[in-house]
Amino acid sequence: MAAATRKRTRAPSPNSHLPSSGDDASSRSEIYCEECGLGDSDEVLLLCDKCNRGFHTFCLRPILPSVPNGSWFCPSCSLPKIPRQFPLVQTKIVDFFRIQRPLLGSEAAWRKQQKRRRAGGLVVAKKKRKLLPFSPSEDPKRRLAQMASLATALTATGTQFSDFLTYSPGMVPRSANCPALEREGMQVISKEDAEALNMCKKMMETGNCAPLMVIFDPKEGFTVEADKFIKDLTIVAEYVGDVDYLKNREHDDGDSMMTLLCADDPANSLVICPNKRGNIARFISGINNYSPSGKKKQNLKCVRFNVDGESRVLLIAIRDILEGCKINCDTYLLPSNCSFLACNISFRTNHLP
Structure with a gap:
């Protein structure tokens, strides 16, 4: 997996809450999905390249079918353009x-x-x-x-x-x-x-x-x-x-x-x-x-x-x-x-x- 993709999928593993030798578990930063509040399914947990918050691909609306390549920004950090209304004709x-x-x-x-x-x-x-x-x-x-x-x-x-x-x-x-x-x-x-x-x-x-x-x-x-x-x-x-x-x-x-x-x-x-x-x-x-x-x-x-x-x-x-x-x-x-x-x-x- 490319480095650009790895940096956006750093969710805690199922055993990440268990302290290891020499580690201070409380000092680690837990990454979780802003929508469902869970940190599982880390392979599809994206990190916004602007605010660094996490989102599952399947919790986004619309959902993403795969981890995107390159930069990715969450809905709050994106600035969608207001679509041009189709003529009511x-x-x-x-x-x-x-x-x-x-x-x-x-x-x-x-x-x-x-x-x-x-x-x-x-x-x-x-x-x-x-x-x-x-x-x-x-x-x-x-x-x-x-x-x-x-x-x-x-x-x-x-x-x-x-x-x-x-x-x-x-x-x-x-x-x-x-x-x-x-x-x-x-x-x-x-x-x-x-x-x-x-x-x-x-x-x-x-x-x-x-x-x-x-x-x-x-x-x-x-x-x-x-x-x-x-x-x-x-x-x-x-x-x-x-x-x-x-x-x-x-x-x-x-x-x-x-x-x-x-x-x-x-x-x-x-x-x-x-x-x-x-x-x-x-x-x-x-x-x-x-x-x-x-x-x-x-x-x-x-x-x-x-x-x-x-x-x-x-x-x-x-x-x-x-x-x-x-x-x-x-x-x-x-x-x-x-x-x-x-x-x-x-x-x-x-x-x-």
Whole structure:
């Protein structure tokens, strides 16, 4: 490991609290994470090059997938630029998201669409564990503002909008996304849940987006808030982006990688990288569930499904989310026998509770 990296990962070892011969333990400076208060996982505990305070890569928002090379500054010592707001102009938003028909449709058209949704046969009862498509805001101008907030974030981060997994040349072929390789098991999506997912995709294509607003915070960067009440078990978004082998992302500085496939053979493990192409999912805050308040803040769960023989990651509400609430999804450390640092601090998806 390079010296520039070592100087930022000087966390106390698990036995550092034990005094050694000739040492005065009380005189040593303990280094711990400012977010969770712990000094463990020292291999991913960064030290700010300005204030010398410690932060776990997985406690940062957004999280870092690997220890960065060169200088690194904590959120307090960084001076993020306020992003330029995307124009609140219908034609520009329609072009940006490649919407198939005008965004500001009539109220009658909206009501007709809602009626078709109700006639789709989706069962709402939680005990049957049926997923629900998101319910867009009824006010077309509000939907325009929501999409403008997402366009602002995508433009500021240099990300092209995409609502699907992308298999780019030089990364992995689509055939590599094989759910049968998943070592922990994967849920096979039901017919009803597949209909809900397809309905979400079709609504997004026509400018009826999920009721979410992307907010810029000088300390946290871009975060996402509910712009309307969201019911438990609602599909909020699909996590999308370029699909790549995990082994190719060992030293990737991207801040939003998501585990897509965790195989018995690490060489077959896949991640989603939304740095170049992505949607609103990449701006949803991750919660470190090892911190005391982590699970209390979590209101979304990342769930991997086998959808027509392909692994997909859905972000699903695990409780009712009130308007104005910050959207937080789960983040876990992957098992320690994963040999790559990027795998150890990327998101892990699990079954619905």
